[in-house]
Amino acid sequence: MYKLLNTENWNRKEHFDFFSRFDEPFFGIVAEIDCTEAHQRCKKHSLPFSLYCHYQAMIAVNQTEEFRYRVKNDEVIIFDTIHFTTTIGRDDNTFSFSFIPFAKSLIEFIDLAKSEIERIKRSSGLGANENTGRLDVIHFSTVPWISFTGVTHARNFKSKDSIPKITFGKYFHRNGRIIMPVSVNVHHGLMDAYHVGLFLDRFQELLNKVLPRIE
Numbered sequence: 001m002y003k004l005l006n007t008e009n010w011n012r013k014e015h016f017d018f019f020s021r022f023d024e025p026f027f028g029i030v031a032e033i034d035c036t037e038a039h040q041r042c043k044k045h046s047l048p049f050s051l052y053c054h055y056q057a058m059i060a061v062n063q064t065e066e067f068r069y070r071v072k073n074d075e076v077i078i079f080d081t082i083h084f085t086t087t088i089g090r091d092d093n094t095f096s097f098s099f100i101p102f103a104k105s106l107i108e109f110i111d112l113a114k115s116e117i118e119r120i121k122r123s124s125g126l127g128a129n130e131n132t133g134r135l136d137v138i139h140f141s142t143v144p145w146i147s148f149t150g151v152t153h154a155r156n157f158k159s160k161d162s163i164p165k166i167t168f169g170k171y172f173h174r175n176g177r178i179i180m181p182v183s184v185n186v187h188h189g190l191m192d193a194y195h196v197g198l199f200l201d202r203f204q205e206l207l208n209k210v211l212p213r214i215e
Helices: 013-019 036-045 049-062 106-121 193-208
Strands: 002-004 026-034 069-072 075-079 083-089 095-097 137-143 165-169 172-174 177-187
Touching: 026 193, 036 049, 036 177, 036 193, 049 083, 049 106, 049 137, 049 165, 049 193, 083 106, 177 193
Parallel strands: 083 137, 137 165
Antiparallel strands: 002 075, 026 177, 069 075, 083 095, 165 177, 172 177
């Protein structure tokens, strides 16, 4: 479900009109996220670290309103809930797009993700379908081979795009801490660096948070 944003009373209306005319309205930021506590928690509870990070990122996305904004028919809409699509690699070094619906429960999310991973491992091709092409998703990807300092994405400028793209890189150790580079690319008509900062701050808070129980 979604609702229409009243852009006439929106304090970013001029920003939206301005950047929406660009051939490339996206901008990107790479930040470092401290995953030390999250990594230790995953080892303690035998949780898959990558899926744990993706789950917390999805919670942060849904708690940051601007990451639920999309452009549809030249209007701005706000989705109630954002779901998850990511690239999943196969043993032959190809990848497929995937779709995982939002889940409030960590264990439910992990179960859904593992099921989707198993399905894709048995498949071939790119896996594009009506779910991977939805507007109410975030485009995730993981680059576990590179601790990158910058990321760009393939873009089709003939097709209007407003979906944020979040990429996790290879984590590394620094001064006893575990650091992971995170790239965030977003439509500048829908948000600014301030809003990306809100998402990153919330993501970091969730990774630092001690879970009272695993469910």
